[in-house]
Amino acid sequence: MLMQHISFFTFISIRWLDFLDIFLVALLMYQLYNLLKGTVAIRILLGILSLYLVWKLVESLKMELLVEILGQFIGVGVIALIIVFQQEIRRFLLIVGNRSVLAQPRIRKRFGNWKWNEDKTAAINTKAIVKACFNMSKSKTGALIVISKDNELKYHASTGDQLNGELTANLLETIFFKNNPMHDGAVIIHDNKIKAARCIMPVSDNPKIQDNYGLRHRAAAGITENSTAVAVIVSEETGELSFCKDGNLKSRLDIDGLKSLLEREYKN
Secondary structure, three states: OHHHHHHHHHHOOOOHHHHHHHHHHHHHHHHHHHHHOOOOHHHHHHHHHHHHHHHHHHHHOOOHHHHHHHHHHHHHHHHHHHHHOHHHHHHHHHHHHHHOHHHOHHHHHHOOOOOOOOOOHHHOOHHHHHHHHHHHHHOOOOEEEEEOOOOOOHHHHOOOEEEEEEOOHHHHHHHOOOOOOOOOOEEEEEOOEEEEEEEOOOOOOOOOOOOOOOHHHHHHHHHHHOOOOEEEEEOOOOOOEEEEEOOEEEEEEOHHHHHHHHHHHOOO
16 A cells, blocks of 8 residues: 555656746736736636636536537637736736736847837926926816827827927916816827827726716726826816826825826936
């Protein structure tokens, strides 16, 4: 009996790569859970995993008819997954791309013949943005300012009025003045220029966003979930200042808090 146990354990060979494999799978599942938690997609994913486990169970029990039916469903289900989780997949790939080694400026410079989009965050006039937000907060003028980084947001800019004007506090305040026809929508800033106004932004469906937030805050969360941009929001009801990055809203900011967050993201 003892010899049987010894022979059994000697038959199983465990390498350090096996532990690495388990760790990477666990890390991937954890990141996937963090990406989907709080959304409807997590329930869909749990349903698909349950169906997959049932398929494996009936396969081990050699229930041929059920195996055939579930197997066909699982096979077609890959396309269905891409359709159902297209926003989550896009967000996941964006996160991977932003944090990739190849996305780092030092690595990109080594590929001299490759035309990478260099990070243009060094030219943003954060003082003008802070000054305009301060004045609009006092007058309770609603505003949504989207500040891009390495992506010009050309698609979203095309939904509004093209300006390509110099970034100044006066121009921002003029755009969001209540009687100005361009005040409704978002302003997109790129490379120290106001590229466009009255732009339509994607609205986030994240259930974690508080119910008292309106469309401006949800639009800020939506655009920052799907890009590397950040957004500044001025509430029309309260004059409250908010900052949004990666879909995460920071509210009830004072001017110094907003200035600190912007300067952390962009160099003067």
